[in-house]
Every structure is written in C-alpha cells, then in structure tokens.
Amino acid sequence: xxxxxxxxxxxxxxxxxxxxxxxxxxxxxxxxxxxxxxxxxxxxxxxxxxxxxxxxxxxxxxxxxxxxxxxxxxxxxxxxxxxxxxxxxxxxxxxxxxxxxxxxxxxxxxxxxxxxxxxxxxxxxxxxxxxxxxxxxxxxxxxxxxxxxxxxxxxxxxxxxxxxxxxxxxxxxxxxxxxxxxxxxxxxxxxxxxxxxxxxxxxxxxxxxxxxxxxxxxxxxxxxxxxxxxxxxxxxxxxxxxxxxxxxxxxxxxxxxxxxxxxxxxxxxxxxxxxxxxxxxxxxxxxxxxxxxxxxxxxxxxxxxxxxxxxxxxxxxxxxxxxxxxxxxxxxxxxxxxxxxxxxxxxxxxxxxxxxxxxxxxxxxxxxxxxxxxxxxxxxxxxxxxxxxxxxxxxxxxxxxxxxxxxxxxxxxxxxxxxxxxxxxxxxx
Numbered sequence: 346x347x348x349x350x351x352x353x354x355x356x357x358x359x360x361x362x363x364x365x366x367x368x369x370x371x372x373x374x375x376x377x378x379x380x381x382x383x384x385x386x387x388x389x390x391x392x393x394x395x396x397x398x399x400x401x402x403x404x405x406x407x408x409x410x411x412x413x414x415x416x417x418x419x420x421x422x423x424x425x426x427x428x429x430x431x432x433x434x435x436x437x438x439x440x441x442x443x444x445x446x447x448x449x450x451x452x453x454x455x456x457x458x459x460x461x462x463x464x465x466x467x468x469x470x471x472x473x474x475x476x477x478x479x480x481x482x483x484x485x486x487x488x489x490x491x492x493x494x495x496x497x498x499x500x501x502x503x504x505x506x507x508x509x510x511x512x513x514x515x516x517x518x519x520x521x522x523x524x525x526x527x528x529x530x531x532x533x534x535x536x537x538x539x540x541x542x543x544x545x546x547x548x549x550x551x552x553x554x555x556x557x558x559x560x561x562x563x564x565x566x567x568x569x570x571x572x573x574x575x576x577x578x579x580x581x582x583x584x585x586x587x588x589x590x591x592x593x594x595x596x597x598x599x600x601x602x603x604x605x606x607x608x609x610x611x612x613x614x615x616x617x618x619x620x621x622x623x624x625x626x627x628x629x630x631x632x633x634x635x636x637x638x639x640x641x642x643x644x645x646x647x648x649x650x651x652x653x654x655x656x657x658x659x660x661x662x663x664x665x666x667x668x669x670x671x672x673x674x675x676x677x678x679x680x681x682x683x684x685x686x687x688x689x690x691x692x693x694x695x696x697x698x699x700x701x702x703x704x705x706x707x708x709x710x711x712x713x714x715x716x717x718x719x720x721x722x723x724x725x726x727x728x729x730x731x732x733x734x735x736x737x738x739x740x741x742x743x744x745x746x747x748x749x750x751x752x753x754x755x756x757x758x759x760x761x762x763x764x765x766x767x768x769x770x771x772x773x774x
Contacts, residue, residue, distance in 0.1 A: 356415050357466050360524075370415045370463070377459050382408040385452045389432075393441045393450070403432045407456055418463040422476060425460055426483070429453050429502075433487050448487040449502045461506045465513015473510045480506050538737070545738040549745060553655060557600065565593040621657030622684065625664050629682050632668045636677055637716075639668070644684035650708055656766045659742040660684065660712045666739055667714035667762040675760065680716040686768070687711050708768040709748070718758035739764070 357370040385404035389395040395403075406428035414421035433448030441447075449457070465473055481503045488499055568590035572583050622644055629641035644652070652660075664682055671680050687709055736752060739762070743750040748766040755761055 357418075357463060371412075373459070374411045374415050374463075377456060378408050378411045381411075381452050381456050385450075388450060388452055392445060393436055394439045395435060399435060403428055403435065407432065407453055411456060411460060414460050414463040418460065418467050419472065422460055422464060425457060426479070429457060430483055430487070434490075437490060446498060446501070448484070448490075448499060454501055454505060457502060458505045458509045461509035462513045465510045465515075466517050467513075470514060470518075473514050477503075477507050477510055542737050542741070545741050548738075549741060553658075553745075561593050561597050561600075565590050565597070568593065619654070619658050620661045621654060622652055622660060623657075625661055625682070625684065628661070628665055628668055632672060632680070635672055637671055637675075638679045640679070640681045642681075642683035642685070644686060644710065650686050650768060652710060652768060656710055656746055656768060659746050659748075659766055660710060660764070662742055663712050663739050663762065663764050664714055666736075670760070671714075671716045675716055675719040677721070678716045678719045678759070680714065683711075683713045685711045685713075687765075710766045710768055712762075712764040712766065714762040715755070716759050 356367070358366055361367050382404050385407060386397075386400050389400035389403065390397050407425055410421035410424040410428075413424075429449055432450075432453065436447055446454075461476070464476060468476075484500055484503045568586045571586040572578050578586075626641055626643060629639040633639045668680065668682070671678055739752070740750055743764050743766065746766050748764055751761070751763040753761060
C-alpha cells in the first residue's frame with residue numbers, strides 16, 4: 346500500500362502551502378490547451394494550407410497533452426515531441442509562404458516552451474539535458490530537409506526550449522534547497538529540545554544525588570554509632586545495625602558510580618551544597634541589584650511543616666529560572682515572589698497544557714512568581730543564541746516531585762509562573 350502511494354505521481358507545485366499556487370499549473374495548462382487547440386487548427390489550415398483533418402489531429406496531439414504535463418510532464422513530452430516532428434514533416438507536403446516559420450509554427454513553440462518549463466520543474470538535470478539534446482538534434486536534422494526558406498529562425502525551438510528547461514531546473518533546485526533547509530532546521534530544533542531536556546534531567550539527577558547522599562550518610566553514621574550511643578544492645582540488634590550501615594555504604598558507592606556516568610567535563614561547582622528555600626531570598630536580592638524591583642514573601646514554616654530537601658531544591662530552581670527570564674525578557678519589571686504552604690482541594694489549573702502531576706489533598710508548597718510588564722520595551726534580547734527551553738527544567742522538576750505547574754502571559758503584558766509542590770512523602774512518590 347505504501348509503495349503504491351509513493352509511486353503515485355504528484356502534480357506540479359502540489360507541496361505549496363497556498364491553494365492558489367497548487368492550482369496554478371492546472372490553470373496555465375488549461376488556458377494553453379484551450380487557446381492553442383483551435384489556434385493551431387486555424388493556422389495550419391488557413392495559413393499553411395494543411396488538410397483540415399490532419400491539422401485537427403496534429404492540434405489535438407500537440408495541445409491536449411499539456412494537461413497531462415501537470416502530473417507527468419515527461420510522458421506528455423513524448424507525445425508532443427513526436428507530434429511536433431510529424432507536423433514539421435507534414436508541412437513539407439504543402440506549399441506555404443516563406444515568411445511563415447518552419448519547421449515549428451508559433452503555436453507549437455508556445456506549447457513546447459510551456460512543456461519544457463514543466464519538465465524543468467519536475468525532472469532531474471540529466472533528463473533535462475537529454476531532452477534538450479534530442480530537441481536540438483531533431484531541429485537541426487529538419488533544417489537539412491527541403492524547406493521554404495528555413496534559416497536561423499528555425500532554431501527557435503532549440504533556443505527557447507533550452508531556456509525554459511534551464512529556468513525550470515533552476516527553480517526546482519532552489520525549491521529543493523529551501524525545503525531541505527527547512528527540514529534540517531526542524532530536525533535541529535527538535536534535537537536541541539531533546540538535548541536540553543536530557544541535560545536538565547542529568548542536572549536534576551546530580552542535584553538529587555547530593556540530597557539523597559546526605560540522608561544516606563546520616564543513616565550510616567546512626568547505624569555505626571548505635572552500639573556506642575545505646576547501652577546494652579543485644580547482639581542480634583547490634584548485628585542488624587552493622588548490616589544497615591554496610592548496606593547504606595554500598596548504596597552510596599553505587600550512587601557515586603552511577604553519578605559518574607551523568608557527569609561531564611562542563612559540570613562545575615558540584616562540591617557546593619545544594620540550595621533550598623533559605624537561599625531564595627538571596628536570589629530575590631541579586632535580581633533586585635540588576636534594576637528589577639523584587640518583592641519577596643518567604644514561606645511561613647512556624648506551624649511545624651517540614652519541607653523536604655528535594656522540594657526545596659525544586660522550588661529554588663523554579664524561582665531561579667523565572668527570575669532569569671524576567672531579567673532577560675522584561676528588564677526593570679516589578680516582580681513578586683511568594684512562597685506559602687497550603688492544603689488545596691484541587692491542583693493548580695494548568696491552563697497552558699503544562700504538567701499535571703499531582704492531585705488534591707496533602708500539604709503543598711506554593712511557589713508564585715509574577716512580573717509586571719517592563720517599564721520600557723526592551724531594545725533587543727539581552728541574551729543572543731539562547732536555547733529558549735527554560736520551561737523544560739521547570740516542568741521536569743515539578744514532574745519529579747509530583748506537583749503541578751501553571752505558566753503563561755497575563756492580560757496586562759506580564760508573566761506568571763505558579764507551581765504547587767507536595768510536601769508529604771506519599772504525594773512526592
């Protein structure tokens with residue numbers, strides 16, 4: 346089924362985006378056919394003195410295949426070329442004025458040039474060269490036949506046909522180059538997005554390693570020191586703590602080996618402690634120093650709510666990326682950053698089709714970054730050649746902890762980033 350569809354011929358300009366462009370070859374072929382068919386009959390009979398029946402047959406053979414040329418120009422050329430040569434030979438049997446063109450009258454020249462243009466738009470360069478050589482050979486061969494004052498004008502078919510073939514070929518190759526360029530750009534953009542996603546996931550994995558490694562280290566220390574901190578431990582319990590410490594050490598080693606696969610030569614600062622909620626205020630202060638006023642409302646954890654390190658790290662990175670986007674795309678805009686602990690019934694409404702990872706219920710950390718329009722439209726992008734995939738990291742971090750994300754522009758020209766991250770273990774896992 347697929348091979349049959351691939352072999353099915355397509356009309357000229359069938360891949361054009363606009364409908365009138367796709368219909369243009371059919372319209373031109375129809376106009377040529379309707380105009381040349383009666384004109385050829387009249388000229389061959391009235392001016393050249395050819396028999397009416399023979400003139401009609403030649404006119405049909407020379408004009409009707411122009412409709413076929415829209416889909417199969419090479420097949421149409423076979424018919425038209427034979428008909429044109431036959432018409433030239435038929436004109437040798439009649440007596441006509443020397444001022445008239447021979448071996449190819451003007452109507453045949455018009456139809457043949459249009460056909461050559463269609464060939465140039467469809468066929469390969471080698472085929473076009475062969476078509477022109479056959480045309481030139483036939484044209485020159487007819488010049489040696491007894492004619493009525495044939496001269497340089499008799500080579501018009503070769504000259505005009507060659508120009509049409511060249512023009513059509515140039516247009517076709519230019520279109521192919523542009524099409525391949527667009528395809529390559531599309532592929533490159535998809536690859537850039539995929540690479541950005543993979544790099545962000547690797548970065549998240551490296552950061553989570555530090556968070557998990559901390560907890561595993563605490564477990565190891567607690568298990569190792571249990572026999573010294575707790576008096577009169579039974580031997581079997583002491584052995585159990587020793588087994589727990591050994592398992593924790595082995596897990597840490599496996600994590601370090603796995604992390605080595607994700608590291609690269611461009612990863613720097615891996616020994617720096619991972620940031621969390623406590624460092625978000627420093628982000629706001631650093632952004633304010635760039636000239637963008639930032640109002641920061643910290644999270645109130647006085648109620649005894651504990652924020653897991655993974656959630657705090659995700660919140661920090663989300664605010665970091667949101668503020669970076671404000672500096673890049675809305676310099677000087679007033680921005681509000683707020684953190685709060687809530688227990689919503691429903692998740693954040695992801696109006697833009699973002700990730701919907703969590704469900705209602707359970708304590709959640711709400712991260713909200715809203716910026717107003719910039720005081721003055723930016724003269725140009727502050728960052729040239731950026732990836733444009735900053736939201737990829739946000740969505741990955743939200744998905745990682747099972748939260749929800751809502752991002753999008755505001756009616757007044759500002760931008761809003763809202764995330765809800767679960768704080769309970771059952772929601773995160």
